[in-house]
Amino acid sequence: MKLGSPFQLVLLMCSFALAAYAGVRLLAGDWFLVCVWFAGAALVHDLVLLPLYGAVDRAVLGALGAMGEGGRRAWAGHVRVPAMLSGLLLLVWFPMISGSAARHYTSATTLSADGFLGRWLLITAALFACSALLLPVRLRRAAKQRPSADH
Numbered sequence: 001m002k003l004g005s006p007f008q009l010v011l012l013m014c015s016f017a018l019a020a021y022a023g024v025r026l027l028a029g030d031w032f033l034v035c036v037w038f039a040g041a042a043l044v045h046d047l048v049l050l051p052l053y054g055a056v057d058r059a060v061l062g063a064l065g066a067m068g069e070g071g072r073r074a075w076a077g078h079v080r081v082p083a084m085l086s087g088l089l090l091l092v093w094f095p096m097i098s099g100s101a102a103r104h105y106t107s108a109t110t111l112s113a114d115g116f117l118g119r120w121l122l123i124t125a126a127l128f129a130c131s132a133l134l135l136p137v138r139l140r141r142a143a144k145q146r147p148s149a150d151h
Helices: 006-027 031-063 065-098 102-109 116-145
Strands: none
Touching (some): 065 116
16 A cells, blocks of 8 residues: 655645534534434435435436447537536525525625526526537547557
């Protein structure tokens, strides 16, 4: 087994120490509810979200299946990445996007909570547009790297 550099080992030990400190601080309050929340989050992820990810991924691959194996692989990443980033943004900002936390946000910051849904939709559109613009570049580069049958 090859060990990392001393810097990597020190960095790893510091990250473990920070995680231990955060865990002690987190569990110092209501440790039972924190543990229930972590267990519930793991169960929801493994029993609900992971099968959902898999079903959506299979649906995307099935929709792209008519393109052949190479085309499907090239297109799949260009759908997966923007969808994953958009989903992550939705997960993090859902209270603001849905408007359920608008009153709290306005009272805490004195700023308007309007526009989060529109911004999220624009970011999602931009992510898919950038991905769509990169796909022809990637396909062209792959075609140039493939040896031709004539040579």
